[in-house]
Amino acid sequence: MLSIRELSAWYGAVEALHGISLEVAEGERVALVGSNRAGKTTTLRAISGLVGRRAAELTYRGADLQHTNPYAIPALGIAHVPEGRQIFTGMSVIDNLLVGAYTHKQPVQRRERLDLVFSLFPRLAERRQQAGDTLSGGEQQMLAIGRALMASPSLLLLDEPSQGLAPRIVDEMYEALQRVAQTGVTILLVEQNVSLALDFASRAYVIENGRISLHGSSEELVNDERIRASYLGI
Amino acid sequence: MAVLQALVNGTLVGGVYALITVGLTLIFGVLEIVNFAQGEFLMVGMYVAYFSYVALHLDPMLSAVLAFGVLFGIGAVLERWLVRRVLHGPEISQIFLTVGISIALQNAALAFFGSDFHSVHVPYQTASLSLGPIPISVPYLLAFAWGAAINLLLYVFLVRTDFGRAMRAVAVNAVAATLSGINVSRVRMIAFAIGAGLAGLAGAVILPYAYVYPTIGLQYVVIMFTIAVLGGLGNVNGAVIGSLIVGITQALSALFLPSALQNLVVFALFVAVLMIKPSGLLGRSHAH
Ligand SMILES: Nc1ncnc2c1ncn2[C@@H]1O[C@H](COP(=O)(O)OP(=O)(O)O)[C@@H](O)[C@H]1O
Ligand SMILES: [Mg+2]
Numbered sequence: 001m002l003s004i005r006e007l008s009a010w011y012g013a014v015e016a017l018h019g020i021s022l023e024v025a026e027g028e029r030v031a032l033v034g035s036n037r038a039g040k041t042t043t044l045r046a047i048s049g050l051v052g053r054r055a056a057e058l059t060y061r062g063a064d065l066q067h068t069n070p071y072a073i074p075a076l077g078i079a080h081v082p083e084g085r086q087i088f089t090g091m092s093v094i095d096n097l098l099v100g101a102y103t104h105k106q107p108v109q110r111r112e113r114l115d116l117v118f119s120l121f122p123r124l125a126e127r128r129q130q131a132g133d134t135l136s137g138g139e140q141q142m143l144a145i146g147r148a149l150m151a152s153p154s155l156l157l158l159d160e161p162s163q164g165l166a167p168r169i170v171d172e173m174y175e176a177l178q179r180v181a182q183t184g185v186t187i188l189l190v191e192q193n194v195s196l197a198l199d200f201a202s203r204a205y206v207i208e209n210g211r212i213s214l215h216g217s218s219e220e221l222v223n224d225e226r227i228r229a230s231y232l233g234i
Numbered sequence: 235m236a237v238l239q240a241l242v243n244g245t246l247v248g249g250v251y252a253l254i255t256v257g258l259t260l261i262f263g264v265l266e267i268v269n270f271a272q273g274e275f276l277m278v279g280m281y282v283a284y285f286s287y288v289a290l291h292l293d294p295m296l297s298a299v300l301a302f303g304v305l306f307g308i309g310a311v312l313e314r315w316l317v318r319r320v321l322h323g324p325e326i327s328q329i330f331l332t333v334g335i336s337i338a339l340q341n342a343a344l345a346f347f348g349s350d351f352h353s354v355h356v357p358y359q360t361a362s363l364s365l366g367p368i369p370i371s372v373p374y375l376l377a378f379a380w381g382a383a384i385n386l387l388l389y390v391f392l393v394r395t396d397f398g399r400a401m402r403a404v405a406v407n408a409v410a411a412t413l414s415g416i417n418v419s420r421v422r423m424i425a426f427a428i429g430a431g432l433a434g435l436a437g438a439v440i441l442p443y444a445y446v447y448p449t450i451g452l453q454y455v456v457i458m459f460t461i462a463v464l465g466g467l468g469n470v471n472g473a474v475i476g477s478l479i480v481g482i483t484q485a486l487s488a489l490f491l492p493s494a495l496q497n498l499v500v501f502a503l504f505v506a507v508l509m510i511k512p513s514g515l516l517g518r519s520h521a522h
Contacts, residue, residue: 048413074415086410088403099403102396103415151415 001026001186002047002155005057009039009046016042017053018210024155029187031201031218033194033231039210040190041083044157048073048080060155075103079153083160083190085144089133093124096132096143100150109152117146120176138169142176155186162193174200194231198222206231239368240485246374248481250440252474253381254454255461256388257432263468264405264425265313265321270332272458273451274339275305275430279437280446281347287354287441294354295376298438302431309430313423321422336451343448351445359442373442380439384432385474392470401425405468460504466514475515479503 002024009017017039024030032040046053047060049070058065063076074080079100088096097117101110118125121142127135132143141161148156161177162170177200181187191197198204198218206214206227214221221227258272279301286297312335320327361372392398403411404421412418437446444450461480465472480500487499507515 050409050412069417071412071415071417074413080413082410082413086407086413088406088410090406091399091402095399095402098396099399099411099414099416102400105396147414 001028001061002188003057003059004047005055007043007046007053007055007058009042009051009053011042011051016051016210017046020207020210020212022205022212022215024186024188026154027184027186028203029181029189029201031189031191031197031204032207033191033197033204034207035231036192038207040192040207041159042210043207044080044082044159044188044190047157048078074151074153077152077154078157079148079151079155080157081144081148081159081161083163085140087132087135087140087143089131091132092129093132093135093143094128096147097124097150100147103151110150113150113152117149120149120179121146138165138173141165141169141173145173145176145180149180153185155188156180157188157190159190160192161189162191162196170196194227195222235367236489237486240489241482242365242368242370243374244482244485245478246370246378246481247485248478249378249381250374250436251381251457251461251481252477253377253384253432253439254436255458255465255473255477256385256470257429257436258458258462259465259468259470259473260388260432261426261429262462263470264401265317265422266468267317267321267328268332268467269426269429270329270455271336271339272429272433273453273455274336274343275309275433275451276437276454277343277446277448277451278308278339279305279434280441280444280450281343281437282434283438283441284352284354284446293356294438294441295380298380298435301434301438305434306427306431308434309427310423312430313426317426318419318423336455340448340451347448349448351447353445354441356442371443376442377439380435384435385470388432388470397421397424460500463514464504464507466516469514469516472514472516479515 004020004022006019006021007017008015008019020043032043034040042051045051047065049065049068055066060076060078065073068076088099097114101113104110104113123139124142124146127139132140135143145161161173165173174196177187189197189201198221201218203217204215204221205212214224214226254276258269261267261269282301282304283294283297286292286300287294316331320331358372362369363372363375364370392402400411400416401421403414403416404418408418457480461476462473464479465476483500483503484496487496491499
């Protein structure tokens with residue numbers, strides 16, 4: 001579904017990704033893990049066209065993302081929940097969600113998506129008229145995910161959804177993500193919390209200094225000595 | 235009685251100021267650029283209404299729509315070819331660009347239309363209605379009505395429509411807007427065009443009680459900036475409140491002070507507000 005070969009990305013003149021390759025198949029749950037500043041966020045930003053990038057291949061269901069305007073990528077079926085949530089400040093929960101549905105104008109479809117998001121995250125329904133940036137951290141993360149789901153995506157890119165949240169909230173959120181995955185949405189998950197990511201995903205890539213250093217099934221990685229030592233602290 | 239009269243006049247003038255300022259506020263809110271050419275957009279709108287009157291006997295209250303259209307087009311072209319290039323540049327180049335556009339428009343007006351003062355003659359020019367004992371000037375009332383209608387329309391547009399919501403989203407977080415599938419460049423172009431169009435419309439509706447000449451924009455740009463900053467730059471509601479405050483302050487101070495000192499009171503108030511709350515009355519939060 002998503003094919004990436006030899007992807008490099010730049011911030012100005014500084015190269016942050018040095019030719020990474022990564023594959024996500026329909027219906028899969030794939031994790032991209034690594035320590036701080038390894039290049040996880042940059043990888044997702046490169047997929048969405050938010051940084052300068054070049055690749056031998058960067059395609060989604062056959063569409064060449066390198067020749068697609070960044071704003072046109074969501075309409076292809078990719079929704080990106082960015083690092084740090086990026087809620088629209090001063091706008092209500094419902095308005096944040098409706099902006100997420102910008103590419104889907106049919107009222108019936110919107111109604112259905114809204115019902116789905118509210119059933120996944122009932123607390124958003126209770127707070128629908130409240131300004132998005134006045135929500136708690138966990139609720140803001142749910143709003144960011146809900147906003148992405150409003151676009152009826154086939155592929156969901158998640159950038160550290162657990163960041164800064166209490167363990168109980170993280171559990172709640174991952175339960176909701178399980179349910180999203182069960183509806184057939186493919187997920188590429190970025191996490192610094194490696195055990196959480198390997199728990200959720202069936203396959204994972206490890207990124208270090210802008211390069212993929214290791215990849216395999218979550219089972220293999222959990223039992224890998226290097227992973228256990230450097231990321232799981234076992 | 236005089237105070238009541240001043241309050242009514244001040245409210246009417248304030249409503250017109252709200253119309254004049256709202257475009258500037260919208261442009262700043264969405265593009266984060268201070269448009270120093272806004273006064274000249276108003277001037278061009280006045281000429282559109284003036285020539286519509288001369289050539290077609292069109293009432294400025296109607297040619298206001300035409301003025302909006304003309305300035306919308308000019309605004310779209312200027313954004314597409316010039317403003318867009320400096321949006322991510324240093325502030326100084328933004329200032330040079332919009333000041334440059336304002337000077338160019340002034341000189342173009344001077345070259346094509348000459349430096350004469352022009353005005354229109356409409357039947358209601360000196361008419362007034364009476365609200366109890368208080369006379370209300372009809373041209374001011376009509377301009378106020380346009381101001382109220384436009385601010386209401388803009389509010390509904392920003393709050394109720396998809397495109398308006400997208401505009402607010404772009405104003406607060408362009409990256410997240412892009413990730414939601416919004417063409418940020420296009421939204422900015424249309425926001426700039428609407429902002430310019432509203433200045434043109436404002437120029438038309440004030441023509442029944444104002445003269446048009448190439449540098450008339452300078453007279454209005456000072457009041458625009460006072461109000462926009464007073465209300466909190468980029469905040470449309472703040473601009474409306476700021477407009478009413480400035481209108482009423484001017485009208486009330488006219489009762490006690492010689493006209494030369496009226497604006498002094500407005501500026502004293504302006505400085506006082508900024509000392510107490512530097513972000514303006516409603517702060518800069520988002521575009522509504
Ligand atoms: N906006 C930016 N400008 C310049 N360099 C950046 C920017 N964002 C990230 N980088 C650099 O790119 C590299 C990868 O960062 P990032 O993708 O954010 O890592 P991660 O998400 O894995 O923590 C780091 O060296 C970081 O310093
Ligand atoms: Mg990151």
